[in-house]
Amino acid sequence: MDVPIVLEGITFETGKADITPESEVVLQGALKTMQTYPDIFVEISGHTDDVGSVSSNQTLSQRRADSVRFWLISKGIQPDRIIAKGYGEEFPRVPNNSSENKRMNRRIEFKRIR
Numbered sequence: 001m002d003v004p005i006v007l008e009g010i011t012f013e014t015g016k017a018d019i020t021p022e023s024e025v026v027l028q029g030a031l032k033t034m035q036t037y038p039d040i041f042v043e044i045s046g047h048t049d050d051v052g053s054v055s056s057n058q059t060l061s062q063r064r065a066d067s068v069r070f071w072l073i074s075k076g077i078q079p080d081r082i083i084a085k086g087y088g089e090e091f092p093r094v095p096n097n098s099s100e101n102k103r104m105n106r107r108i109e110f111k112r113i114r
Contacts, residue, residue, distance in 0.1 A: 006093070010068070010108045017063035019071050027071060030110060034077050041114035044068050046086045047093075049102035054088060062086025068108055083113065 009026040012018065019027070034040065046065035048057040065084035073079050094101045 005110050007108050007110060012064055012106070015060065017060065017067045019067055024071075027068065031072060031075050031077070034072065034081065038081075039114075040112055041081045041083075043083045043085055043111045043113050044072075045109045045111065046084070047091060047105060047107050047109065048089050049105040050089045050092070050096040051102065058086055058088035060086070061088045064108065 007026050007030060010023040011020050012023070013020070034042070044065045046061035046063075046068075048061050050057070052060075062084070063086070065086050069079075069082045069084040072082055089096070089105070092101075092105045093107070094104050096102050096105060
């Protein structure tokens, strides 16, 4: 139950937390799952690469996780079912040693918590 799922395709403009139209397509799948299973609660975690300061990456990752949370709430998901947490650059999927790896580390994950 506590294994995070990376939502591939959720993208943000550099330094921004606005949901892009491309990301909405991916989020529709998460929304459908949450509508189908009203008993699940999730943590949405935001992650960044290592470009920029640790504190700015922490703030940015929280803003991005909050954006996804607010998007789901705006579509009718109850707020108490969703926790948003920004982890900044603390938990990279892969080493931040190439442009492709940095892209992979800029991500949103969903983890079922209940």
